[in-house]
Amino acid sequence: xxxxxxxxxxxxxxxxxxxxxxxxxxxxxxxxxxxxxxxxxxxxxxxxxxxxxxxxxxxxxxxxxxxxxxxxxxxxxxxxxxxxxxxxxxxxxxxxxxxxxxxxxxxxxxxxxxxxxxxxxxxxxxxxxxxxxxxxxxxxxxxxxxxxxxxxxxxxxxxxxxxxxxxxxxxxxxxxxxxxxxxxxxxxxxxxxxxxxxxxxxxxxxxxxxxxxxxxxxxxxxxxxxxxxxxxxxxxxxxxxxxxxxxxxxxxxxxxxxxxxxxxxxxxxxxxxxxxxxxxxxxxxxxxxxxxxxxxxxxxxxxxxxxxxxxxxxxxxxxxxx
Numbered sequence: 001x002x003x004x005x006x007x008x009x010x011x012x013x014x015x016x017x018x019x020x021x022x023x024x025x026x027x028x029x030x031x032x033x034x035x036x037x038x039x040x041x042x043x044x045x046x047x048x049x050x051x052x053x054x055x056x057x058x059x060x061x062x063x064x065x066x067x068x069x070x071x072x073x074x075x076x077x078x079x080x081x082x083x084x085x086x087x088x089x090x091x092x093x094x095x096x097x098x099x100x101x102x103x104x105x106x107x108x109x110x111x112x113x114x115x116x117x118x119x120x121x122x123x124x125x126x127x128x129x130x131x132x133x134x135x136x137x138x139x140x141x142x143x144x145x146x147x148x149x150x151x152x153x154x155x156x157x158x159x160x161x162x163x164x165x166x167x168x169x170x171x172x173x174x175x176x177x178x179x180x181x182x183x184x185x186x187x188x189x190x191x192x193x194x195x196x197x198x199x200x201x202x203x204x205x206x207x208x209x210x211x212x213x214x215x216x217x218x219x220x221x222x223x224x225x226x227x228x229x230x231x232x233x234x235x236x237x238x239x240x241x242x243x244x245x246x247x248x249x250x251x252x253x254x255x256x257x258x259x260x261x262x263x264x265x266x267x268x269x270x271x272x273x274x275x276x277x278x279x280x281x282x283x284x285x286x287x288x289x290x291x292x293x294x295x296x297x298x299x300x301x302x303x304x305x306x307x308x309x310x311x312x313x314x315x316x317x318x319x320x321x322x
Contacts, residue, residue: 123158180210
């Protein structure tokens with residue numbers, strides 16, 4: 001049962017009214033200290049193009065320290081550095097660490113944080129010693145369930161390898177699919193991401209693939225990744241996985257191939273069977289340029305019926321292997 005509380009996290013909204021921007025040399029700003037960084041990834045081509053054209057409109061916010069620490073504006077700072085800027089407009093504040101982090105979260109939340117950014121925000125709160133109640137309040141603010149298991153998954157994602165974070169962000173994966181991926185070790189995740197990254201993915205596809213991979217690992221102790229590499233689309237990948245996960249499926253495919261070979265179908269006729277044999281029907285298409293082609297295809301189909309080939313294919317759709 002999730003813990004739901006009304007958000008109580010805030011910061012001094014009057015800060016911008018009493019502080020004005022000034023120009024700060026970039027070499028006086030710490031580029032490596034990201035204790036308040038929420039944004040992910042930091043590379044933003046559209047932002048860099050905008051800055052190159054019109055400059056930096058919104059100042060970054062810095063903590064008054066030596067060197068200065070960035071509260072918000074990491075993407076702007078990285079883009080400016082890449083573009084060769086030597087200085088940047090900034091607002092200097094006296095905020096403490098906890099207040100600075102809350103400011104960073106609030107200043108970014110309006111644009112809609114992705115899941116990795118939410119994980120980073122919560123992870124930084126944990127490391128700065130926020131109370132559990134405050135962390136749960138922030139989770140609610142970030143549209144997350146305030147639950148210990150969700151918190152644990154967020155922390156695991158925040159500390160995960162860059163390839164996983166990039167994959168989660170690129171495909172806008174849900175917390176459920178992140179949970180599936182976190183069940184595998186880092187080496188396995190790298191292989192999974194390598195296979196999936198070249199395919200067109202949906203949430204349901206990632207879930208199905210992870211479920212079958214988990215079953216294979218549980219059953220065999222290892223996942224035969226080499227057998228899965230090279231799949232040209234998600235349908236082919238799931239067909240291979242189902243063939244390994246469910247031996248009957250492999251037998252059905254072998255039987256179908258044998259029937260199709262024996263039937264000697266001409267190129268004008270195509271008989272399609274659901275790759276997972278979940279539909280109890282087949283699709284037959286005829287390619288014809290004239291009536292003669294249609295007559296020839298119809299005659300061939302009649303022969304296939306008389307010889308029992310069509311009945312054998314239809315039996316496979318019902319899971320029968322004879």
